[in-house]
Amino acid sequence: MLAVVDYVEGKGPPPPMLKLARRCERYRALPESGGVLEQEAGLLERMELAERVCATWQMWRTRQAGHEGEWAEAHPEEWQMVMAILELQNGRD
16 A cells, blocks of 8 residues: 555555556456456455555645645545555554
């Protein structure tokens, strides 16, 4: 999750799971041959999480300064993710 945040902040390259998710989206294909149920267990969920973290952190970074409470009320699910990310970042420091 933090690697995705670092990427959004311009502090590193896109992590492999985000790159894979975007390639699959671009080519409209699954990462492995076969159908959805034939993919490696958890792979699609990890790809979706990488995309959600990226989109959420981009939203958070573009919020209007001083209006964090309003943003949190308007985006409750994203706010939960932001709080988890901030907690992880604090643990990393």
